[in-house]
Structure formats: C-alpha cells, structure tokens
Amino acid sequence: MNPVLSVRGLEKRFGAVVAADGLSLDIPAGQKISLIGANGAGKTTFVNMVTGYLRPDGGSILLDGADIGRRSPRSVARLGISRSFQIPQLFVELTAAENLTVAISGVSARMSLKQRAEAQGRGEKAVDLLGRFGLANVADRPVSELAGGVRKLIDIAMALVRRPKLLLLDEPTSGVSAEEKFATMDRVIHAVAPDAATIVFVEHDMEIVSRYADRVVAFYQGRILADGVPSHVLKDHEVRRYVTGGVR
C-alpha cells in the first residue's frame, strides 16, 4: 500500500540543538500512529515541519507522492493535512460554533457575505460537528468561558472540518485529568473516525498509547529510536531507558 505521508532524511537544527536528524518514516493510510519521546526529542518539530510551520533544513516530505516540504501551513492544510495543538489555538472571543464556522468557511476558497448562520448551512454543520464531540450544549458560549478540556476538543473538531487525509493531534489528552483521559480519547477517536482515516498523535501517556495506537514511533534526540506495534516498542530496552523511563 502506498503511504499517505512519506518522509525521507528530514533534517532540522536550532543552533546546536538537533531536532530532526535524518528522519525517515512512512505513514500508510488507515493507521493510528503515536509519536512518543521525552521533551525535546523532536516530536512537535516533526509535526511542525509536516504541517508547513517549519521548513526542514534537508530531506523531503511527500504527501501522496507530492513534495510539500516548502509549502505554507495554508497550502498544506488545503492539500489534506490538518492538525490540532498542544495548547489549543482557538479564536477565544468567538463562540464555539463561530470557531467551527470559521474552520468550515476556510474549506472553501470563497467566503460568503451571507449571514454567518445562513451561509450554506454552515452554522448547522458547525453545531453538528460539535455534537459529535458531545459539545452541542456549548455551541453559543464564548470559548474564553470554556474549560481547557473542552477547548482541546474544539481544537480537534476544527482540524477535522476538512476531512483530512492525515490528522495530526499534538497531545490530545494533555491537561485532561487521569479520570477523564480515556473518556476524552474515546470521544476523540469516535468523533474523528468518519472523517479522518489516518491519525498521528503525539502522546506522553503510555496507557493512552498502548490502548489507542496501531503503531508507535519513539523519538530520541531527533532520531527514531524504535518503530513498531505498541506491545513491542514499549518493551524495547532503549525506549524504556530513554523515553518511558522504565529502566534505570
């Protein structure tokens, strides 16, 4: 099967810090892949390069065979890669439904001068999408009034609007309490399933990783330390030593 995303020899340095050291990775369609690694291992840098926020110093990023390594975040989004953020990036003075409406209007190159709620049923679509995440009741509330966990879900819902080929989630359960993390992740996986076949999520919580990922890629100092199914990778001696902290 041809990979959705293919990364070859990706390099990125910030001064003396090596954030990506010849990374090569294929992501086939339909997988749920978790990126793990200690702080500074290069996970978010990888996400930032794939989504066009950072330009790689070297190497290539191919989406369905087309090089996207020099494209802007807008262009990458239009080609089919969406992302959510570790710290939710929302329009906090707007309501939850308005945030989704902005995301929906971004899908079309032309923005309507019709009233927001009336424009091609986009208001209804926004509320429907919020409903899928169990957030229909907060549709008319300003984001500034909402809790961190709810903001996280809205952030993910916004990334989902384009029905992306590849959805990148940066720590979807960070800031969510231990009691709620599985419920939150269940909700995300359930809501995302109809629109995003391929998901890559950065995660620090190994319980989440082992429960939801089909495949795990462990990062260490800008390199891939291990890549495989969770049961193998999480038992890997190097991974336990440098990533999960299971070996001293």
Add this chain to the structure above:
Amino acid sequence: MKKDLHPLVMIALVAAATLFGRALPTWTLSLATVAASNALIALGIVVLARTGNVSFGQGLFFAAGGYGVALIANAWGLTDAVTQVVIGAACGGLLGLVIGPLIARYSGIFFGMLTLALSMVFYGALVKSTMLGGSDGFNVGRPTLFGMSFTDPREADFMLYAVSVIVTGFAGIGATILFRSEFGLASLAVRENNLRAEYLGISANRVISINFLIAAIFAGASGAFALMAQRHIDPQFAYWTTSGEFVFIAVLAGNQSVAAVFVASMALELVRSFSNLYLPNTWQLVLGVFLLGVILFLPRGIGSLWISKRHGRSTSKAALAIEEGAAQ
C-alpha cells in the same frame, strides 16, 4: 437574543436621517455633513481594525480621493456630486489595491507606522508639487447634482448633507452586512489568531487586503466630500494630524457597532464646536478630556453602550504557543 436590524429597516433609517436634514438649522447641517463624511473614513478604520490592524495613515487615501476628484473636476468640468464621490472612492480604492497586499504581511505597530509613513511621503510629494499648488493647494467649483445647480446656500448645504448621509448610510449598511457575514467572522479570526486561520486554509493576507481596500474606498469617498464642502484642497488632507483625527473617531466608537461610528463622529463634532465656541483657547483640552473619559468609562468604545460585551480579550499568541509546543 438580540435581533439584528433588517437591511430594509436600515435603509428606512437612512431615508429618515436624510429627510430630517430639512428640519435642521443651517449650522447643524454643515456640522452633520462633516460628521457623516468623517464617519465614513472612520468606518473604514473600524473595518480594518477588525483584522487587528489600525491605519494611522488614512489621510493618504483621503487626499488621493480629494486630489483625484479636484483634478478631474477642474480638467473636465465634472461637478456632479455623486460622480465626484464615485471618482474619489475609485482613486482611494486603486491606491488601496496597490498598497494593501504589500503591507498586509505586517501587523501591529509596524502596520500602523507603515501606513503613517506612506501618508507622510504622499504629503511631502504634494507640498513639493507646484503643479498641484504646493502647500497652498487649489480651489474647485461648486458641486451640482444630476445637472441641478444650487445657488441658495441653504439648498446647497442640504444637497451636500443629503448626499453625504445617503452615501455614508449605505456604506454603513454594507459594513453591517460585512460584519455579520462569514467574511466578517474570518476577519475577527485573523485578528485573534492569524496563524490558526492559516492552518484552517484562510489567507490572512487576503482577508487583511480586502478590508484594507474597503477602508481605502471609504477614505477616498470621504476625501471627495471634504473637497465638496470646502471647495478647496491642500496637502493638509494627507497630514498625520488629519489621519489622527479619524483614528480618534474610531477609538471613540470602538469596533463593535457601525452605528457607534456615526454617533462618535457627531459627538466629536459637537464637542469640538461647542468647546470652540465657549472655550476658544482651551477647546483642545476639552476634546482631550472627552476622549479620556470615553477610554476610562467605555474602554470598548461608545458602541459598548448597546452591544453586549464579548467575554475576555484574546491573549493567545499563536506562534509563541507553537514554539512552546516544540520545546516539549
């Protein structure tokens, strides 16, 4: 939930405001004409401010509109008021079309300073241009309307009042539709977090350029009104204090309501006129105290008196947050 006014109701209000001019004393008529004209350019600043950018150099487009109309009027004898407004709007718009995309990539104070610098370059060029009358400028003839001349000063004032109120009123209706639209929502999104907007596939530069173009068109049309009212134009149209006055009105109004721009512009003209009348040596002080009072008690502008308050100002810094994420 508060129901928005239907555009037909707004058109009726514009018609009523126009007819109300018949009942106004002559001195108020001139005042209202100036207020409507200033409101038009301030409305453009408010439109632009909804993307998070403030232009300190709208005098550039104001002067471009005024000079464009004055040159065409003198060269071809075009005196029709409506045609002059269209020409003024076109001159401002053409300039905005060129400048907007060039400065849309800048934001905050850099954006403001660039607009100011461009207007002062234009001012300098006008002062040095002997062909355009240098610092003295030049005069134009009395405007007409659809072939009718107005020799009676009261009728001439009313004609100018009516045209300015109708044009500004329709610009206000257009701006209201814009504010309520998807495009208006995208403008707010760009103001709050332009990087996130880009990640959603929205071109922040395009949104800012379009809003900039609208502001330039309004400023050009306003320049045409100022020219018709004074029948004289000089480089002062492009001077920074002229631009500052329009920003003053926009600050008074806030960016939540179109009607607030008209109220703020009229309030400013009234305060200025009465303080000038009763305190001729200290009227600027009164104006300053008035602005301070509004900023102190209505920090979101006069419009916040009747627009429900949105909660919390945006403090998100998209790029910073992403960098923080990268450090994790």
